[in-house]
Amino acid sequence: xxxxxxEDDVATAQLLTVWIQAVGHNVYHFERGKALLQALQRDxxxxxxxxxxxxDIPGDExxxxxxxxxxxxxxxxxITQRDSAEDIVLGLNTGADDYITKPVRPDELLARVHAxxxxxxxEPKESAVQFSPYSFDLRSHSVSRDGADxxxxxxxxxxxxxxxxxxxxxxxxxxxLENVWGRNASVTTRTVDIHLSRLRRKxxxxxxxxxRLSAVYNYGYRLESVSAKTYSMVV
Numbered sequence: 001x002x003x004x005x006x007e008d009d010v011a012t013a014q015l016l017t018v019w020i021q022a023v024g025h026n027v028y029h030f031e032r033g034k035a036l037l038q039a040l041q042r043d044x045x046x047x048x049x050x051x052x053x054x055x056d057i058p059g060d061e062x063x064x065x066x067x068x069x070x071x072x073x074x075x076x077x078x079i080t081q082r083d084s085a086e087d088i089v090l091g092l093n094t095g096a097d098d099y100i101t102k103p104v105r106p107d108e109l110l111a112r113v114h115a116x117x118x119x120x121x122x123e124p125k126e127s128a129v130q131f132s133p134y135s136f137d138l139r140s141h142s143v144s145r146d147g148a149d150x151x152x153x154x155x156x157x158x159x160x161x162x163x164x165x166x167x168x169x170x171x172x173x174x175x176x177l178e179n180v181w182g183r184n185a186s187v188t189t190r191t192v193d194i195h196l197s198r199l200r201r202k203x204x205x206x207x208x209x210x211x212r213l214s215a216v217y218n219y220g221y222r223l224e225s226v227s228a229k230t231y232s233m234v235v
Contacts, residue, residue: 001046033057043172052080067095172220
């Protein structure tokens with residue numbers, strides 16, 4: 001997962017980063033609330049970890065702005081020294097999906113991060129998934145539309161599955177590049193544009209498909225359902 005960490009204490013941030021990266025996730029550290037809010041205007045993440053006590057904007061206010069500007073599809077977990085029952089209730093009522101009090105234990109942190117990820121569908125275990133009229137076979141890495149097989153390369157399959165899993169979300173080019181090609185891949189964001197152009201043609205996204213892929217200037221892409229078609233999983 002691509003995780004944004006808002007923590008003003010550098011030593012704490014480094015420790016949390018080591019724990020999280022050790023299990024394969026990528027962490028982007030921000031020391032100020034304003035810096036994270038600005039980053040969210042040009043980039044996207046799978047999960048946010050927020051401190052509450054910050055030098056510029058309190059964490060609860062950061063969360064309020066995130067919910068107002070980016071909705072409720074982005075999971076957020078508070079990590080803070082504020083441990084009273086009233087604080088926990090306030091944090092959850094403000095829009096947090098979970099709440100961890102300091103000092104943080106690595107096993108608890110990772111368990112809660114993965115639990116939130118499962119609730120938001122970022123750690124799927126199904127063997128097939130359908131976004132009508134498209135069906136993705138996760139074992140054979142093949143895609144069909146209304147039962148007819150479509151010819152996609154491996155990267156096109158990975159990219160298509162990722163954007164369908166995150167339908168409705170605005171995804172930055174860097175987010176797509178990192179999740180499909182890997183953080184250290186020697187390719188540019190132009191590669192994302194080229195592959196999405198091919199996917200739009202090969203999948204027939206647009207009229208009659210029930211799905212629309214839109215480019216957002218200087219940011220990235222959003223795949224949206226334009227019909228009442230449903231999503232289902234086969235385990």
